[in-house]
Amino acid sequence: MSTFPISIPRPVHPTGIWGWFTTVDHKRIGILYGVTAFIMFLTGGVEAILMRVQLAGPELDIVSAAVFNQLFTMHGTTMIFLAVMPLSAAFFNFIIPLQIGARDVAFPRLNAFSYWTFLAGALMLKLSWIGGATDAGWFGYAPLTSVAQNPGTGIDFWIISLQILGIASLAASFNFIVTVINMRAPGMTMMRLPLFTWMSFITAILLVLAFPVITVALIELTFDRYFMFNFFNVANGGSVVLWQHLFWVFGHPEVYILILPAMGIVSEVLPVFSKKPLFGYKTVVLAGIIIAFMGWMVWSHHMFTVGLGAVANAVFTVTTMLIAVPTGIKVFNWLGTIWGGSIRFTTPMLFSIGFIAMFLMGGISGVMHAVSPSDAQQQDTYFIPAHLHYVLFGGAIMGILSGIFYWFPKYSGKMYSERQGKISFWLIMIGQNVTFFPMHFVGLDGMPRRIYTYADNMGWNFWNGVTTGGAFILVLGFLLVLDNIGRHWKNGEPAPSDPWDARTLEWSIPSPPPEYNFKEIPIVRSLDDWWATKQGGANKEVPASGGSEENGHDIHLPQPSYWPFVSAAGLLIAAYGVVFNDLLIPWGLAAIGLTIGFVGVYAWSLEPVNDPEEEDSTH
Amino acid sequence: MAQEHAAPIHGKDEGTTTGLSHRKMLMWAFLGSDCMFFGSLIATYLVYQGKSLEGPLPIDVFDIPVTSISTFVLLMSSMSMVLAYSALTKNNMKGFRIWLISTAIMGATFIGFQVYEFSSFANHHVEIDCVSPGELTKYEQHIFDDGCSSGEAHAESHEGLKPQTNLFGTTFYTLTGFHGAHVTLGIVWLLSLLLLSFKKGVITPEKNLDVDLAALYWHFVDVVWIVIFTVVYLFGVFPGF
Amino acid sequence: MSQELSEEEHTGHPTAGQYFRIAVILCAITAVEIGIFYLEVIGHWMIPILFTLSAGKFALVAMYYMHLKFDHNLFSYMFVGGFILAACVISFLILLFGVYS
Ligand code: HEM
Ligand SMILES: [Cu+2]
Numbered sequence: 001m002s003t004f005p006i007s008i009p010r011p012v013h014p015t016g017i018w019g020w021f022t023t024v025d026h027k028r029i030g031i032l033y034g035v036t037a038f039i040m041f042l043t044g045g046v047e048a049i050l051m052r053v054q055l056a057g058p059e060l061d062i063v064s065a066a067v068f069n070q071l072f073t074m075h076g077t078t079m080i081f082l083a084v085m086p087l088s089a090a091f092f093n094f095i096i097p098l099q100i101g102a103r104d105v106a107f108p109r110l111n112a113f114s115y116w117t118f119l120a121g122a123l124m125l126k127l128s129w130i131g132g133a134t135d136a137g138w139f140g141y142a143p144l145t146s147v148a149q150n151p152g153t154g155i156d157f158w159i160i161s162l163q164i165l166g167i168a169s170l171a172a173s174f175n176f177i178v179t180v181i182n183m184r185a186p187g188m189t190m191m192r193l194p195l196f197t198w199m200s201f202i203t204a205i206l207l208v209l210a211f212p213v214i215t216v217a218l219i220e221l222t223f224d225r226y227f228m229f230n231f232f233n234v235a236n237g238g239s240v241v242l243w244q245h246l247f248w249v250f251g252h253p254e255v256y257i258l259i260l261p262a263m264g265i266v267s268e269v270l271p272v273f274s275k276k277p278l279f280g281y282k283t284v285v286l287a288g289i290i291i292a293f294m295g296w297m298v299w300s301h302h303m304f305t306v307g308l309g310a311v312a313n314a315v316f317t318v319t320t321m322l323i324a325v326p327t328g329i330k331v332f333n334w335l336g337t338i339w340g341g342s343i344r345f346t347t348p349m350l351f352s353i354g355f356i357a358m359f360l361m362g363g364i365s366g367v368m369h370a371v372s373p374s375d376a377q378q379q380d381t382y383f384i385p386a387h388l389h390y391v392l393f394g395g396a397i398m399g400i401l402s403g404i405f406y407w408f409p410k411y412s413g414k415m416y417s418e419r420q421g422k423i424s425f426w427l428i429m430i431g432q433n434v435t436f437f438p439m440h441f442v443g444l445d446g447m448p449r450r451i452y453t454y455a456d457n458m459g460w461n462f463w464n465g466v467t468t469g470g471a472f473i474l475v476l477g478f479l480l481v482l483d484n485i486g487r488h489w490k491n492g493e494p495a496p497s498d499p500w501d502a503r504t505l506e507w508s509i510p511s512p513p514p515e516y517n518f519k520e521i522p523i524v525r526s527l528d529d530w531w532a533t534k535q536g537g538a539n540k541e542v543p544a545s546g547g548s549e550e551n552g553h554d555i556h557l558p559q560p561s562y563w564p565f566v567s568a569a570g571l572l573i574a575a576y577g578v579v580f581n582d583l584l585i586p587w588g589l590a591a592i593g594l595t596i597g598f599v600g601v602y603a604w605s606l607e608p609v610n611d612p613e614e615e616d617s618t619h
Numbered sequence: 620m621a622q623e624h625a626a627p628i629h630g631k632d633e634g635t636t637t638g639l640s641h642r643k644m645l646m647w648a649f650l651g652s653d654c655m656f657f658g659s660l661i662a663t664y665l666v667y668q669g670k671s672l673e674g675p676l677p678i679d680v681f682d683i684p685v686t687s688i689s690t691f692v693l694l695m696s697s698m699s700m701v702l703a704y705s706a707l708t709k710n711n712m713k714g715f716r717i718w719l720i721s722t723a724i725m726g727a728t729f730i731g732f733q734v735y736e737f738s739s740f741a742n743h744h745v746e747i748d749c750v751s752p753g754e755l756t757k758y759e760q761h762i763f764d765d766g767c768s769s770g771e772a773h774a775e776s777h778e779g780l781k782p783q784t785n786l787f788g789t790t791f792y793t794l795t796g797f798h799g800a801h802v803t804l805g806i807v808w809l810l811s812l813l814l815l816s817f818k819k820g821v822i823t824p825e826k827n828l829d830v831d832l833a834a835l836y837w838h839f840v841d842v843v844w845i846v847i848f849t850v851v852y853l854f855g856v857f858p859g860f
Numbered sequence: 861m862s863q864e865l866s867e868e869e870h871t872g873h874p875t876a877g878q879y880f881r882i883a884v885i886l887c888a889i890t891a892v893e894i895g896i897f898y899l900e901v902i903g904h905w906m907i908p909i910l911f912t913l914s915a916g917k918f919a920l921v922a923m924y925y926m927h928l929k930f931d932h933n934l935f936s937y938m939f940v941g942g943f944i945l946a947a948c949v950i951s952f953l954i955l956l957f958g959v960y961s
Contacts (some may be wrong), residue, residue, distance in 0.1 A: 107641065155687050170652065174645050212656035215656060223789070236672055237672040238667075245953055296945065308956060461782060636933065639932055641865075644934070644938075651939050654943045658947070665950060687894050694890065695883065697886075701925045773891065836920055842918050851892065
């Protein structure tokens with residue numbers, strides 16, 4: 001293959017920090033995702049604590065009303081887009097290729113681009129605290145986001161960073177869709193895919209279909225704000241309800257994007273620590289598919305009080321109640337998995353069991369406000385945060401914590417402290433119930449969500465105090481988790497390749513996996529193939545296809561590249577250029593950023609696939 | 620079988636589970652996703668149809684014969700694109716380049732029409748004879764009522780249709796503008812391929828995937844226009860709508 | 861038109877001549893669309909008729925020019941899936957906004 005004279009040679013085996021900037025290794029990118037997202041999670045936690053301190057008692061004056069609005073908006077946006085989604089993405093990156101028996105993802109450079117773009121979006125959003133962050137709620141209802149109501153740059157930062165995060169998520173999802181369909185090891189049929197991979201695959205499909213809708217909604221909002229278009233301008237006939245529709249057409253599939261990967265993690269952990277195969281594998285897969293499908297038919301349950309009319313409310317009540325059915329099926333499958341198993345209560349197992357209990361409670365409060373007359377009482381009260389924290393904290397975050405501990409030996413090559421892990425579990429488990437359960441009470445007592453303070457005589461004092469106390473138990477729990485991970489990543493006991501006696505392919509290779517993952521691409525003969533291999537006594541290290549001269553050195557891996565980073569940097573500059581479009585030359589910065597991005601993409605697509613030296617020695 | 624799958628280098632068709640190319644699959648997934656993008660824009664256009672508080676409305680500005688010509692040009696560019704691909708697979712490099720250039724030119728022509736159309740809409744002006752006004756649209760009636768009240772001979776309006784004018788302007792320019800942006804990107808892509816085709820061994824009858832992908836994108840942009848032409852233009856002027 | 865196009869089902873990809881014939885059909889449909897458009901007698905039937913005609917054009921381009929008919933079904937699922945979902949979302953939003961009621 002001829003190389004282009006115009007193209008700069010690819011970096012060859014860079015090391016140190018430069019190696020991280022140019023890496024296309026899915027495992028390193030997974031770690032980058034995980035660490036960044038965890039830091040973002042902590043920043044979202046700080047925002048939450050500030051809110052809870054302000055609400056600890058009546059009529060406190062610790063933060064102003066204006067700052068409080070920014071706090072809850074940034075907290076919501078951070079937790080959803082900068083914490084839960086990228087934490088899931090960290091697992092997609094690290095685990096999926098290992099579970100399907102591949103050496104990397106389908107598009108390694110695109111994968112790096114996804115990460116750097118995500119980082120760009122994250123920086124963009126978080127740095128908007130300087131000069132006033134967005135304050136219109138994580139769903140940014142019109143007309144709170146109009147220039148008239150909200151002239152500062154906060155909303156602009158919010159819009160543009162969501163767009164950038166959207167690009168990152170879309171790129172990653174396209175990548176994983178192709179990877180799962182097209183990079184499976186021989187014999188790894190779709191119905192032999194580990195459940196985490198299945199649920200992530202469904203998540204990716206949901207994402208590529210849902211994100212374009214929010215992209216369009218945000219474009220419309222941008223045009224309204226920058227060029228005085230009329231999309232949400234009521235004075236010229238625009239409808240603020242259109243924003244709500246577009247947002248929730250995206251928003252409801254989005255909540256499944258948040259929860260499905262966690263469900264996948266739990267479906268991996270429970271069988272391993274119960275020493276039983278997952279109860280009803282096919283049912284769980286099917287339930288996941290049905291959830292993804294029905295997730296599109298319920299969006300207006302967020303709009304019951306808008307006045308869509310009796311028919312619409314009735315229809316969306318029914319569909320919303322129906323979608324609880326496949327969700328319930330999964331819960332029974334998980335219970336069936338544990339039932340009669342020889343259970344080991346390790347930290348990941350505890351978090352998974354906690355997930356089932358907490359998620360169930362969130363599902364039940366969900367069905368409560370699925371009933372539209374009942375929701376008329378609950379909408380916009382603290383009852384809704386109670387629901388969403390049981391599904392998102394008790395659900396998504398507990399699932400992710402389970403994954404963080406379950407795969408810790410694999411990605412770090414070390415063992416964590418089980419004792420410390422269990423203590424942190426109990427702190428988090430108790431902490432979240434103390435924090436979030438009382439929200440049900442104050443919600444039903446009529447306390448609105450998103451108020452910065454409340455009067456002394458409302459009867460809400462006690463439970464608000466309890467909630468704030470619970471939040472500090474959570475802080476303690478997370479500090480323990482952080483210490484456990486951080487300390488043992490550095491100097492924990494070395495981990496064996498399969499410490500849990502687990503079932504899936506990622507445990508058949510050393511911890512941490514070598515750069516090429518599998519010396520020999522495995523041949524898959526059944527569901528839970530690694531388990532079957534261990535039971536049958538056959539040794540996977542000796543390939544069924546006979547010996548091969550391939551060893552670690554001859555395996556061709558995708559080469560590192562500068563361009564994903566450059567393209568993402570261009571995007572970040574362009575994004576700042578859009579927000580500050582009157583700096584020096586109008587739109588000048590945006591143009592510079594776009595040009596850098598374009599150069600990056602061109603150089604990327606003209607870059608030789610492998611470096612020339614290695615090219616000669618192939619085949 | 621097993622050894623084939625061991626090939627770790629991406630982009631090689633034989634190395635994939637399904638035997639399909641990664642990149643082509645990516646392209647189709649992207650097009651499926653892009654359906655939702657245009658779908659949301661079209662939905663916005665349609666829910667706001669007829670909700671503009673003032674004119675000009677589609678019936679005032681649309682010129683169906685002109686748009687029919689640009690529609691025809693875009694359709695033909697699709698044919699030209701598929702012929703370029705066909706020529707390439709038959710190792711007819713000259714034919715390939717000619718059809719590729721003609722596709723790009725037709726795309727540029729389409730954009731030219733769009734620029735013309737946008738500017739003529741924006742500068743749309745109405746002049747009405749107060750004595751014998753003839754058949755008037757709602758918007759013209761409005762101008763007539765405003766301008767002919769105190770015995771003038773003519774009533775006129777130079778307002779034109781801008782994105783800020785009304786909901787129709789807002790939604791129309793956004794929808795067709797994003798389509799135009801897609802076409803423009805497509806033209807850049809085609810021209811890049813044209814340049815690349817002069818490098819030896821980059822685009823060959825066997826290595827035609829780059830062209831195949833660009834063609835898919837191009838046809839997609841064409842089918843989106845098929846929808847827009849009917850839903851926005853033809854339905855827009857239809858009086859019963 | 862199905863007769864004209866049936867032959868290439870056996871030979872894989874269509875030939876240049878067939879691509880050309882499809883282009884002729886596409887133009888013909890467009891011409892019919894515009895023609896019908898000026899026939900005011902059709903009244904409200906206009907919408908379903910124009911809809912069907914443009915759906916036909918869409919399908920021709922997708923199946924033949926984009927080779928969906930000859931490629932792996934997976935590609936069709938990916939594209940048609942997105943397309944149908946988009947169509948459903950559009951329809952539901954129109955219903956919910958009661959635009960034409
Ligand atoms: C059993 C299944 C579920 C049902 C029936 C359900 C139902 C609902 C309903 C009706 C609302 C709107 C309440 C209102 O605003 O008045 C709501 C809000 C919400 N749900 Fe669920 N839900 C379910 C599962 C989930 C899951 C799995 C997640 C996320 C992982 C989730 C996340 C949310 C969020 C974030 C909100 C609040 C959005 C906001 O207003 O900020 N729900 N849910
Ligand atoms: Cu919902």
